[in-house]
Ligand SMILES: Cc1cc2nc3c(=O)[nH]c(=O)nc-3n(C[C@H](O)[C@H](O)[C@H](O)COP(=O)(O)OP(=O)(O)OC[C@H]3O[C@@H](n4cnc5c(N)ncnc54)[C@H](O)[C@@H]3O)c2cc1C
């Protein structure tokens with residue numbers, strides 16, 4: 174049953190490991206309710222009884238009010254997740270002390286004034302029959318907000334690997350104060366009605382900073398050369414929380430079972446301290462992994478990591494303690510979770526991003542329709558990276574309802590209309606599906622035979638299979654509705670004039686940019702799309718023009734096929750950021766394949782088997798080039814806009830047709846357009 178996940182990247186970096194993956198019954202389509210018997214078995218943990226073993230782990234949303242109190246958006250978001258009937262929801266990081274917040278709108282539990290709002294979160298979960306725990310947190314040095322003000326504190330004055338700025342080493346008095354603050358916050362959680370608390374001792378935040386030799390170099394009783402010695406502060410915090418919440422209130426401790434960074438602690442070391450956590454009062458061990466700066470953002474693993482890939486870490490925790498253990502890491506399939514629990518690798522399974530892409534996944538599995546589950550594609554674009562890059566609050570690339578629960582219309586629309594959606598890429602498909610859900614009469618036009626737009630190509634490069642699975646799912650879902658689908662039908666100005674639809678959503682995507690380079694009409698030149706659809710056979714030595722996402726991905730694809738790649742990009746740095754998990758993986762693979770990436774370089778001319786390039790005013794000729802692949806991007810294809818305006822047809826232009834961007838913009842704008850008809 175167990176297979177090796179074949180994850181060479183990770184294995185190389187952290188030494189040999191046993192990687193197990195579990196069968197994916199969802200994909201096999203052979204499911205019965207009885208297969209969920211482990212997941213659906215209730216579990217009792219001190220005063221808390223959970224209806225099932227599915228946990229929604231904490232996920233920061235950025236939805237809080239600017240003073241750290243709970244907003245109506247927070248409540249709507251939690252209620253929607255609770256409607257999916259997990260056994261337990263654990264809320265996002267909630268600050269125990271002003272010295273450890275990551276932003277002013279991070280939820281707080283460091284004052285009684287937060288209790289009323291927190292109680293409302295509890296009611297939202299309880300109304301839906303779901304238990305809820307508050308995750309209490311101190312950021313230590315991992316707060317850009319406090320680092321910028323020179324107010325961040327940490328075990329030692331060692332800069333954050335990611336954010337750089339230097340924190341101040343905590344005094345003994347501060348250590349005592351923060352331990353007491355955890356206790357007080359936990360007591361407030363209990364008073365607010367929470368069923369449990371979770372201490373955030375993972376992902377490189379304060380409690381873990383004490384555990385890690387990379388951030389704790391104290392020479393007093395809170396430091397030391399062993400993990401055991403460095404665990405003193407977390408143990409004292411657990412003891413304080415236990416003292417303050419009393420004997421019956423459940424305490425979960427979220428740890429990074431493995432630090433997953435060079436020089437970090439191992440799972441075997443973690444096993445040596447877990448018994449003391451339990452002795453101090455921990456009732457649940459939540460076995461996460463990784464820290465700030467772990468390569469590729471492994472804590473929110475990209476699609477290179479298979480669902481359930483880290484269940485072995487939960488097993489390691491279970492081998493060390495006898496309290497219930499939660500496994501986490503790319504789970505998307507309740508049947509797989511059932512198997513993990515059945516094999517006693519974990520007692521509960523957390524589904525993080527899966528709760529963003531489809532909060533109803535457990536209900537769908539229970540109802541015997543797992544094929545309807547919108548499985549997380551692990552792109553991180555709408556959730557963790559959107560928040561990390563300051564692009565806004567929580568969203569999901571493939572589920573436009575997420576983070577927008579307060580504006581998401583239940584429908585039906587007041588006036589059902591005859592709506593045309595032009596273009597069946599991600600934007601058009603979501604627009605059609607949402608407009609149909611709201612009761613409009615929808616016709617979806619696609620000029621190609623196959624639906625999916627650019628995702629027909631986006632699914633082809635390495636590690637992009639999840640995108641393909643999602644678009645197939647979306648097409649399938651639209652086909653199940655009464656949307657009229659017209660493939661091989663190009664909408665023209667004339668057709669619009671003849672048929673005058675009541676409303677048009679223009680989702681016609683982008684069109685390729687063809688750069689004006691001397692020699693670009695030569696035989697050795699083709700484009701990324703011709704390569705990806707197999708129309709042009711790759712040569713041995715290839716020059717890719719364009720270092721945006723499409724250029725990088727086609728280079729990745731070609732180097733996997735054995736071609737030697739030189740990539741030329743005019744911008745001084747790669748527009749595909751290495752701090753995103755996908756960007757990290759792309760850059761790593763290209764480096765491993767010894768591809769040459771030339772930034773700040775432009776192509777001057779293309780010869781028969783050579784290309785002249787210019788870097789900082791200096792020209793060079795690259796010789797023996799067998800093929801030149803153009804990937805200079807797309808521009809909006811919106812020529813029908815003028816016709817719609819002159820015909821006075823109400824319309825919205827969405828996705829790449831508005832400006833060539835990404836899937837998240839296409840799906841979000843597609844949904845919005847449908848909501849606003
Ligand atoms: C190789 C590759 C990799 C990518 N990887 C990613 C990624 O990892 N993440 C990400 O977010 N984005 C990625 N993208 C970009 C992403 O695919 C696009 O941003 C997204 O598909 C835009 O969706 P859309 O619906 O706006 O347009 P499109 O997907 O372009 O769909 C437009 C559709 O309209 C049809 N059409 C056009 N004119 C008409 C007409 N007159 N009548 C009828 N039909 C018409 C077209 O045939 C097409 O099917 C990638 C793109 C490529 C090419």
Ligand SMILES: Cc1cc2nc3c(=O)[nH]c(=O)nc-3n(C[C@H](O)[C@H](O)[C@H](O)COP(=O)(O)O)c2cc1C
Nearest residue numbers: 230231232233265266502503504524525526556557
């Ligand atoms: C948007 C986002 C915010 C997160 N915020 C938190 C958090 O507040 N506390 C925490 O312990 N983990 C946080 N995590 C990590 C998740 O709890 C979870 O461990 C991670 O997403 C891996 O699970 P998954 O692969 O099922 O998504 C966050 C993850 C995401 C995607």
